[in-house]
Amino acid sequence: MAFFRTLAGHRAVCDLADELQRSPFQAEHLASPVSVSLHASNGQSGQWQSECTSKDLSLSRLESSRSIGADLTPLTSLLYQGAPLRRRVEMLRAVLESDDLFGRNGPYRRSEGPFLDRDESYRAALLKIRRLWELRKKHAWSEADMVIVHELVDEPLPLYIHTCLFIPTLQHSCNLSQKQRWLQAALDWRIIGAYAQTELGHGSNVRGGIETTATYSAKHDGFILHTPTITSRKWWPGGLAQSVTHALVYARLVVGGADYGPSAFMLQIRSTRTGHDLAGITTGNIGPKVGFHPIDNGWMTLDNVVVPRDHLLSASYAVHQAGQLNKTPNANPVLSYRTMLGARFGIIHLGGRVLAKASTIGIRFATLRRQFKHVSKPVENQIISYSSLQWRLLVPLAASYVFHLSSLDLLTSLVTSDFDDVATLKDAHATASALKVFVTGFASAGLEEIRRSLGGHGYSKAAGIPDLSASFLQMVTVEGDNYIISQQASRRLMAILEAVIEGTLSTSRLPEQYAYLDGAAAASVVSQENNIGVHSAADFASPAMQQRFLALAALNAALQTREALRAERASGKSAEEAWDACLIFSDTAVLAYAILSIHSRFQRVMERIQISHAPTGSLPPKIVELLVALRDLFFVAVCTTAPSPLSGMPTPLILALQHRGKKTDATRFDTATTTRALEELRRKRLELLAPHALALAEAWGFSDWELGAPVAPENGDLYGSLVSWAARDPMNSRHAQTNRRAWVDILGPLANHPSGQGQAPSPIAGRPERRPPSASLLPHKL
Numbered sequence: 017m018a019f020f021r022t023l024a025g026h027r028a029v030c031d032l033a034d035e036l037q038r039s040p041f042q043a044e045h046l047a048s049p050v051s052v053s054l055h056a057s058n059g060q061s062g063q064w065q066s067e068c069t070s071k072d073l074s075l076s077r078l079e080s081s082r083s084i085g086a087d088l089t090p091l092t093s094l095l096y097q098g099a100p101l102r103r104r105v106e107m108l109r110a111v112l113e114s115d116d117l118f119g120r121n122g123p124y125r126r127s128e129g130p131f132l133d134r135d136e137s138y139r140a141a142l143l144k145i146r147r148l149w150e151l152r153k154k155h156a157w158s159e160a161d162m163v164i165v166h167e168l169v170d171e172p173l174p175l176y177i178h179t180c181l182f183i184p185t186l187q188h189s190c191n192l193s194q195k196q197r198w199l200q201a202a203l204d205w206r207i208i209g210a211y212a213q214t215e216l217g218h219g220s221n222v223r224g225g226i227e228t229t230a231t232y233s234a235k236h237d238g239f240i241l242h243t244p245t246i247t248s249r250k251w252w253p254g255g256l257a258q259s260v261t262h263a264l265v266y267a268r269l270v271v272g273g274a275d276y277g278p279s280a281f282m283l284q285i286r287s288t289r290t291g292h293d294l295a296g297i298t299t300g301n302i303g304p305k306v307g308f309h310p311i312d313n314g315w316m317t318l319d320n321v322v323v324p325r326d327h328l329l330s331a332s333y334a335v336h337q338a339g340q341l342n343k344t345p346n347a348n349p350v351l352s353y354r355t356m357l358g359a360r361f362g363i364i365h366l367g368g369r370v371l372a373k374a375s376t377i378g379i380r381f382a383t384l385r386r387q388f389k390h391v392s393k394p395v396e397n398q399i400i401s402y403s404s405l406q407w408r409l410l411v412p413l414a415a416s417y418v419f420h421l422s423s424l425d426l427l428t429s430l431v432t433s434d435f436d437d438v439a440t441l442k443d444a445h446a447t448a449s450a451l452k453v454f455v456t457g458f459a460s461a462g463l464e465e466i467r468r469s470l471g472g473h474g475y476s477k478a479a480g481i482p483d484l485s486a487s488f489l490q491m492v493t494v495e496g497d498n499y500i501i502s503q504q505a506s507r508r509l510m511a512i513l514e515a516v517i518e519g520t521l522s523t524s525r526l527p528e529q530y531a532y533l534d535g536a537a538a539a540s541v542v543s544q545e546n547n548i549g550v551h552s553a554a555d556f557a558s559p560a561m562q563q564r565f566l567a568l569a570a571l572n573a574a575l576q577t578r579e580a581l582r583a584e585r586a587s588g589k590s591a592e593e594a595w596d597a598c599l600i601f602s603d604t605a606v607l608a609y610a611i612l613s614i615h616s617r618f619q620r621v622m623e624r625i626q627i628s629h630a631p632t633g634s635l636p637p638k639i640v641e642l643l644v645a646l647r648d649l650f651f652v653a654v655c656t657t658a659p660s661p662l663s664g665m666p667t668p669l670i671l672a673l674q675h676r677g678k679k680t681d682a683t684r685f686d687t688a689t690t691t692r693a694l695e696e697l698r699r700k701r702l703e704l705l706a707p708h709a710l711a712l713a714e715a716w717g718f719s720d721w722e723l724g725a726p727v728a729p730e731n732g733d734l735y736g737s738l739v740s741w742a743a744r745d746p747m748n749s750r751h752a753q754t755n756r757r758a759w760v761d762i763l764g765p766l767a768n769h770p771s772g773q774g775q776a777p778s779p780i781a782g783r784p785e786r787r788p789p790s791a792s793l794l795p796h797k798l
Contacts, residue, residue: 073732076383076398076710090635091715094625097424102717108164111155113721117147118169126171126724130477131746134309141173141310142259148175149205159203167369168722172308172487174259175208180359182209185264188354189280189329191344198282207288210253212316213266213278217247219493220500222266226278228318230267232325232335239281239328239335241267241321250316257301257314261288265318269328272339280329285316296321307486354430356495360448361426363491364614367459368419370488373723374481375413376713378466380728381473382409383710406706407698408469411653412462413713414646414705419455422617426451443527446508447613449501453603454610456491457498458654463488473727478741480725499603503595506577506602509609513574529613532567533574551689553696559619562651566615569655569668570608576671577601604665611654611668618647642708649701652694669694 089099096102118124124140132140148169152162166179186199186209201207218225227248230239243249250256256263262284269279286293293299296319301312325335333343382405386396399405433444463485467474474481492498512530515521523534555561580601584594595602626640655669673687705712720730726741727734742748747755 071732073380073383073710076400077714079707088639088711088715091639091712092717094635095420095716104161105164105168106717108157108161109168109719109722111151112165112168113719115147115151118144120719120721125721127478127480127726127741128744129171129483129724131744134304137310138174138258138312141171144169144171145173145175145205170722172311174255174311175205176311177211177254178202178205178208178260180362181211182262182264184358185211185280185329189331191330191334194282194326194330207262207284208255208260210256210260210263210285210314212250212253212256212263212283214250214252215243215247216249216251216315217245219252220497222278226266226268228265228267229270230265230279230281230323230328231270232272232339233322234337234339236322237337238322238324239267239269241265241281241283241318241323243316243318250314251302252313253316254308254311254313256285256316257299257312258291259312261286263316264329269335269341271335271341276341281323282327282329283321283323294321306489307483308490357430357444357448358427359495360452361423361430363495364419364426364451364455365423366488366491367455368416368421368423370484371412371416371459371462372420372713372716373718374463374466374484375409375416376716376718377480377723377725377728378409378469379413379709379713380730381470381479381734384728384732384734385471400706400709403702403706405469406702406709408465410649410702410705410709412459412466413709414650414653415458415462416716417643417646417712418614418618418650419459421621422614425617425621440527442508443529446505447529449496449505450606450610451614452495453498453502453505454607454614456488460485460489460492470727473738476727478726478738480723480727483724499599502603502606503599505606505609509574509605510577510581510602513578517578529616532570532609532612550693552693553700556651556693556697557648559622559647562648563612563616563619565655565672566608566612566651566668569671570605570612572671573601573605573608577605600665604671607665608668608671615647615651615654618650622647642705642712645701645704646712648697649705652698652701655694 089102093099093102096105112118113120116122118126118140124144129137129140148165151157152165155161157165162179183199183202186195186202190198198207202209213222213226215226215228217227227245228241228243228250230241232238233240250263250265253263262282265281265283266278267281269276283297284294285297285299297316298319299314299316302315305313325337328335330344333341335341379400382400383398385399387399389396400409430444433440463481467479467481467485470479470481473479477483495501496504509530512521512526513533516523516526516530516533526534550556550561550565556565577598580598581594584597585591589597622643625635625643655672656667658665658667669691673690726737729737
């Protein structure tokens with residue numbers, strides 16, 4: 017649930033200054049932070065442990081604040097695009113945290129989620145939607161406010177697809193009369209919609225694979241929607257099983273026997289009064305999932321369901337009563353691209369935010385947790401002091417800053433870009449696809465690494481990260497499976513590369529994001545006097561050197577893909593067969609391009625920060641220094657880490673050191689020296705960042721209510737928090753008697769059966785007599 021999950025949401029938040037002048041929402045709603053003191057146990061030992069962990073956190077915060085010598089508020093404001101928006105977020109958070117239903121003391125707060133079964137989770141989700149509607153009306157929250165509210169709640173609700181896909185599609189794919197009919201109703205939640213595109217048999221292959229048909233019928237002056245096969249039934253749409261009233265159904269538009277491909281149709285699927293499916297429509301739930309449990313992902317079949325002709329979303333084209341398909345006057349095809357690009361850039365933003373939350377949890381836990389001690393010390397070490405753990409936690413933290421700030425810049429550029437030609441759209445699409453592939457893969461791996469860093473506690477739902485990870489894991493396949501949309505990006509890259517090599521695209525007309533391909537035709541881009549060799553960490557600390565190194569890796573990966581494709585074609589394979597045989601090469605080229613792209617984008621952000629805030633500006637020099645160190649650590653990580661242990665793809669470091677062509681930049685890099693320089697830069701940046709890890713994590717400003725992670729309490733009472741959380745498990749309260757009785761009925765006969773005197777009675781064949789278990793076999797009375 018990214019903060020800027022949609023382009024419309026991003027634009028609304030960018031316009032928040034105007035909203036703040038109009039909104040009646042006042043600052044007095046902002047409450048002071050509340051710290052709840054929890055005790056590990058009634059014994060002195062537990063209280064001593066709680067006091068120690070709390071002091072560890074307080075001292076770490078104090079030491080970091082002293083060494084930075086500055087308030088972190090300007091950094092938090094930077095993350096929230098300025099102080100006004102940061103204050104707005106704080107005020108909205110205060111209202112939500114004080115709510116009786118899902119606030120910090122409410123029965124449905126985030127940390128209570130693991131104790132709910134599937135039915136309870138769904139009911140809780142519906143109650144939260146209703147409560148959000150009531151709060152919205154009560155406080156007259158604007159659209160921009162609601163974007164922030166959904167980000168703060170950050171839980172999978174059946175309303176999720178309605179806000180991130182259904183509404184944006186109405187905004188960009190409807191004509192004026194359709195917007196007047198449906199858009200405001202959707203914004204007011206009078207209709208709640210699903211996005212019914214994916215089918216049981218086809219997901220990523222939308223254009224060629226969708227089987228649902230929408231056949232125009234002049235007799236009915238409408239379209240007949242039909243799912244003719246088992247594989248054509250809609251499968252996966254969020255909220256479809258029970259929650260939504262309407263759906264945007266994607267079906268093959270058939271007019272006069274001609275198939276015009278997938279189009280979107282507005283369809284009411286159930287009664288708003290009874291909730292029952294309408295005639296010809298059958299829906300159901302697809303079953304339990306890895307995550308997103310409160311969302312009722314569903315299936316739907318359509319048996320010749322007729323919808324009016326004007327229910328075809330007609331921003332680009334419409335079908336007239338006589339059966340003619342005509343383009344809509346002044347249609348703008350860019351709008352549909354903007355929706356898709358906004359969604360993918362929103363996923364990049366989400367990758368940064370989930371890593372920020374997980375890093376806050378991991379670093380706070382590592383500050384509180386002590387394990388093992390040196391002989392010279394009286395107490396065990398804080399585990400954050402171990403360099404291997406610092407690397408595992410600080411790299412995801414660095415990535416959270418890079419992804420977050422870069423995505424905001426990307427979304428802003430998306431709002432301001434005109435996209436006045438098809439080529440520009442294709443380039444933006446290739447970039448969005450490549451970044452989505454890289455960021456979701458990196459963030460998923462980062463979440464798992466942070467979870468493991470918590471040791472055994474990482475396997476508990478008290479860590480918060482298992483739920484974060486389970487919800488985010490879908491992002492590697494949603495909005496296009498990563499390995500599928502990687503091909504969309506790589507085909508564009510190969511087309512550009514081929515045009516440069518063949519001379520049909522001059523380097524003066526080369527789009528900025530493909531500048532690294534300049535000189536690929538000669539494959540000898542380095543002159544003897546242009547020595548770019550790396551000799552120490554100081555050389556790699558230069559952003560220009562980092563860019564040159566990543567550009568070389570991306571160039572080599574692209575050239576390697578081209579060589580592999582040409583070799584496959586020379587062996588007699590068709591173009592498609594050759595492409596299929598070279599997917600690992602092309603995927604590598606896309607990832608190398610994505611890494612270069614996001615590093616370039618973040619460096620652009622850093623240059624603006626250093627110009628606007630140096631040295632008399634509002635961002636202290638020490639904070640700027642730490643942001644630079646985060647960029648450097650991210651650079652080392654992406655250079656030396658394989659995309660996936662099973663991907664078969666080389667690291668950018670290996671790519672950059674390859675010798676391709678007659679004389680490339682790689683001839684100026686020495687493998688051993690370059691590797692040592694990267695290791696030296698890693699060590700120096702860890703030494704600089706480690707003392708400030710907690711401050712950089714907490715600069716995000718997440719509250720305990722937002723994190724929902726008892727392993728990382730803001731007040732530092734680690735063990736008291738865990739014991740208190742575990743005590744609320746229904747297995748220890750309302751279900752305890754039932755489970756105790758089940759044990760007595762099922763396993764009790766085994767424990768009380770005399771050895772060697774026949775077979776124990778089966779609880780299945782006949783209900784055994786209830787009797788107390790043998791005291792000699794059990795340590796306590798049941």
